[in-house]
Amino acid sequence: MKRYQSLVLVACLAVLYLDAAISLGQGGTKAVDAVRAADQEWMKVFAAKNLEKSVAFCDESGAVLSSNAPAANGRDAIAKLFSGFFQLANLKISWLPNRADVAKSGELGYTSGAYEMTFNDPTGKTISDKGKYVTVWKKQTDGSWKVLLDIFNTDLPAGT
């Protein structure tokens, strides 16, 4: 009798454990909110031209795929790319996701939306750009979300 009780207990605990693991990992509203929040936190440190924090938002194996440049793979290449952006005179940039989701397992998600930026070219002329982006996010072991892939392009006609 005791053996069966123990078996029932072990089996039930296993069921409860697996069930909890699935529930905790589920995409759900909280996870989507978290990935949207990460998207906007990243935007804030980027808009503030904080190179260290902007790069720290990227996963170790992250890549940023900028227009008019080869892919920046890894944090060193990303730091170089972001440095170039931050050197643009009077750079103002913001973005906002209009869609976001997280896999049911809770470790992979994406945000996508629109960006706007202005800067001054070497002659002082204001250059305005607007476009769209997709960011793929990977949840880290500490629960934070980091950028696995980021890519964007302009809405403006070629040559503008």
Add this chain to the structure above:
Amino acid sequence: MKRYQSLVLVACLAVLYLDAAISLGQGGTKAVDAVRAADQEWMKVFAAKNLEKSVAFCDESGAVLSSNAPAANGRDAIAKLFSGFFQLANLKISWLPNRADVAKSGELGYTSGAYEMTFNDPTGKTISDKGKYVTVWKKQTDGSWKVLLDIFNTDLPAGT
């Protein structure tokens, strides 16, 4: 006694069921292979300028984010965008993923890699472009993978 045996059986079946569900849904090699295969199947029908099949690869709520154009949201807008591409004279296009993954839950994945394309401009001059892309894939209820988001941009310097 019988009651406990039944409980053990039910609990064990539940454990086995959940375990199987997790294993089947896991990112794993098979799922990543499937999403890579979908990426290349899509490329083939696109390169063949098959509009119907190219659009059918997109999820109902899918979006294609092309450079120099606003986002194409939904299949009608995507069809219009692809039609424009397919009208480019002598269009030749191919792409190949260099990274791909699928969430452990098995319903969300991505591919990312490089594309190459050439076409003739209205004067007959050959225009060459190469760049990179990210595609976010959603597994459908029938097990097939469809495009939730697709975005790409050029490696070439602006104005080339």
